[in-house]
Amino acid sequence: MQTLFKIMPFLFGIGFIAPLIAQTMTYWGWEPPLGLSPIGLGLLIGGPWGLYATLRGRWV
Template sequence: MRIVGFLFSLGPILFGIGFLAPVIASVMGAAGLDAPVGLSAIQFGLITGIILGVIARQRKTWLW
């Protein structure tokens, strides 16, 4: 049960990796935007998704 509880506590970070990262990469590709600092679109999406997930986990909400 501890493992399940730990995984649920990582929910926002996993959401950022599993959902937000591909969405960000797809939107960047559709809009014809290049990622900064020579990163690929998915790398930029992963970094952004992880950062937003960590922020949401710390704040305990996705709402600002």
């Protein structure tokens, strides 16, 4: 259980931030660059951001 809490920011990044980015892009009709899907771009942003938060201990 302790390990789960340590990686929670990473899980939040891929489980919440990534779908939120994808839904926002779809809602506003924005096309992701380089032929990516909206969720693919969301994962490319949310994954590293969550990993950064996990390693540093904060989001900013």
